[in-house]
Amino acid sequence: QKEVEQDPGPLSVPEGAIVSLNCTYSNSAFQYFMWYRQYSRKGPELLMYTYSSGNKEDGRFTAQVDKSSKYISLFIRDSQPSDSATYLCAMSAQGGSEKLVFGKGTKLTVNP
C-alpha cells in the first residue's frame, strides 16, 4: 500500500461549483499536512498548511484533516477557471520543512 493515495482524476467542473479533493494515507505518524497547486509547466506552490486534525480556511479554500480516518480534504468554493491546475497533497511526520511525501496529484479543470 502506498503511503499516500490520491485520485488522479481528471476532474472537470463548471465555474462556481464546489470542488472536493481528497487524499488518504497509511502512516499514522503524519502530523503535518499540506496542499500544493501546480499550474502547467510550473513548479508546485504551497496553498494550504495544517497541523494535526481540524479545519483551516483561507478565502475560498478549506483544508480538513481527519487523523482518525487518515483522510485529508481540500474544498474549493465558487471555483474559477483560474483554479484549473493539478493539486498535490503532501504530508510529513516531523514538520513541513522536513522530507515530505506527496500524493500523485489530481488534475482539475474549471470550465467557464
Next chain:
Amino acid sequence: DAEITQSPRHKITETGRQVTLACHQTWNHNNMFWYRQDLGHGLRLIHYSYGVQDTNKGEVSDGYSVSRSNTEDLPLTLESAASSQTSVYFCASSESTGLSGYTFGSGTRLTVV
C-alpha cells in the same frame, strides 16, 4: 526578492553523458531537495540535504548524485544519463524550523536520447 532558480529550463542529452542540473536559492534555507516528476508517479524524492556537507538519498537515488558545498546551491548530477531519466526535475528548499513548507523552482525538463 528571494528566489529559487533552476537551470537550464530545458536540456537534451545523449545516453551515457554526464549531466548536471543547477539549483540556486537565495532564501538562506538550510534544507534543499531534488524531485523528479513523471506521469503516473507524481513527485519522487531523489536526494536531499539539511545543510552544508550533508546529503541523503531519497527513494529514487540510483544514477544520481548531489553535493552541498554552500547554503545556496545543490547541483544534481546524472553520472551516465539513461533514457529512464527523461523527466521533469524540481528543486525545492525549506527552512529548517517552522511550518513553512517547500518553495519550488520552475523545473528542468530533461530529455535523454
